[in-house]
Amino acid sequence: MLTHLLVVLVISAASCLQSSFVFKHHDNSEVVKELTRIHHECLSITRLYDLNHTSVRGQPLVVIEFSGNPGVHEPLEPEFKYVANMHGDETLGRELLLKLADELCYSFRAGDPETARLIDTTRIHIMPSMNPDGWDAATKAKFDVSSYLTYFTQLTQSTGRENAHGVDLNRDFPDLQRKMHLMLRRSKDSAIHHLFDGDTGRAIQPETQALIEWITSIPFVLSANFHGGALVANYPFDDTNDGSRRQYTPSPDEAVFQQLARVYADNHPQMHLGVSCGFVSDNFTSTGGITNGAAWYKVTGGMQDFNYLASNSLDLTIEVGCEKYPPASELAEEWENNKSPLMEFMWRVHQGIKGFVINALTREPINEAEISVLSGSEGYDLKLPDRAVTTTKLGEFWRILPPGNFTLRVTAAGYETRIIKVRIPEFDKQRGAAREDITLQPKSATGSPKPGVVPTDFSQ
Incomplete structure (x- = not known):
């Protein structure tokens, strides 16, 4: 009788939970x-913060974090991020991420075990708007009659795609691909990872600077940014090797990028069909709704390529719909279309391999050790050298890989190089990434390794 009563109480409590979220274009x-509401409703698993720079017009760039221990990077817990509204007139992603934050909070409070496990094992960062000034301009142009008429009489007036300085933020990041090719011309053995040295080479926008500092200060493993005007999952490289307007330009992680893009496209009811938005170049039927960015059209100075060449993070650009600023009446349906892709893509931050790299003698973590793929599944035998991932100051690494057998090379300054073979199993949410802790022997070291275990109690 008591057990039955407890079950009834739990069901009743869950049924009383109701989200106050309204589908609309939120200013x-x-x-x-x-x-702020979501944060207050889920205080134990969220943190609300803004980046260190505001927009041109002084608006905050706000992020909500979900984690079992908000505000803390826990050892081997991967960091994930979603960013939307980089182009101010592309508004659907902004509303999808706002609803995603609401959904994560609501599902956690309702006791959904899968949501609880995702939040407990992942540090998730969600930024609904990177370009709030652009959103203001786009909304004014769309709904203010006088501005709407002015737009057609003065073609120079911004519609909100750019920021308040009239700069396209997705062309404003340092061109690291050019730097990569200059390095490879000098030596084909050049390391093509973490190419950003802090020098942007020119004045950049405050929104761009904010994202650069964010990307390079947190050890993100996987991320995506949301655009509009097409329906496709786009992966690096975005820029072409020879400066041509359109040329298929694969990265060393071509195989895993294609797989990650398919995770989003295949879980979307229309994207995987290759729906065209009316442009000749938008035919993605043969690819199942995914595309190499440069094969579609070149983008120089984009955020996607910057993520890939400046950090450990794999970043995709998701085009979520033909209409950049859809009517509010369509937002609920678009949420249903994107709910599963958004959730399934987040889970893939746990795909592949993870572990610590440590000193074999002292058992201390090794910072900035490099983990490279020498050989493995189809798609990793490219002409470019591998793009290595590096360890954090805690000695952690994550490497998203498809299932298969891989040979890895692990190097660090002052240590003997190790070659190891690993087996990456099929992805499983319960199992997560395969664990592989790696010890490196200091050069010219004598003696046997000290007994001990891989440290797991570091704090950052």
Whole structure:
């Protein structure tokens, strides 16, 4: 009788939970208000923060974090991020991420075990708007009659795609691909990872600077940014090797990028069909709704390539719909279309291999050790050298890989190089990434390794 009563109480409590989220185009103050509400409703698993730079017009760049221990990087817990509204007139991604934050909070409070496990094992960062000034301009142009008429009479007026300085933020990042090719011309053995040295080479926008500092200060493993005007999952490289307008330009991680893109496209009811938005170049039927960025059209100075060449993170650009600023009446349906892709893509941060790299003698973590793929599944035998991932100051590494057998090379300054073979199993949410802790012998070291275990109690 008591057990039955407890079950009834649990069901009743869950049924009383109702989200107050309303599908609409939230203005910038309403975005902050919604994120604040979500934070207060899920205080134990969220943190609300803004980046160190505001937009041109002084608006905050707000992020909500979900984690079992908000505000703390826990050892071997991967970091994940979603960013939207980089182009201010592309608004669907902004509303999808706002609803995603609401959904994570609601599902956690309702006791959904899968949501609870995702939050407990992942540090998730969600930024609904990178370009709040652009959103203001786009909304004014769309709904203010006088501005709408002015737009057609003055073609120079921004529609909100750019920021308040009229700069396209997805062309404003340092061109690391050019730097990569200059290095490879000098030596084909050049390391093509973490190419950003802090020098942007020119003045950049505050929104771009904020994202650069964010990307390079947190050890993100996987991320995506959301655009509109097409329906496709786009993966690096975005820029072409020879400067041509369109040329298929694969990265060393071509195989895993294709797989990750398919995770999003295949879970979307229309994207995997290769729906065209009316442009000749938008035919993605043969690829199942995914595309190499440069094969579609070149983008120089984009955030996607910057993520890949400046950090450990694999980043995709998801085009979520033909209409950049869809009617509010369509937002609920678009949420249903994207809910599963958004969730399944987040889970893939746990795909592949992870572990610590440590000193074989002292058992201390090794910072900036490099983990490279020498050989493995089809797609990793490219002309480019592998793009290595590096360890954090805790000695952690994550490497998203498809299933198969791989040969890895692990190097660090002052240590003997190790070659190891690993087997990556099929992805499983319960199992997560394969664990492989790696010890490196200091050069010219004598004696036997000290007994001990891989440290797991570091704090950052």
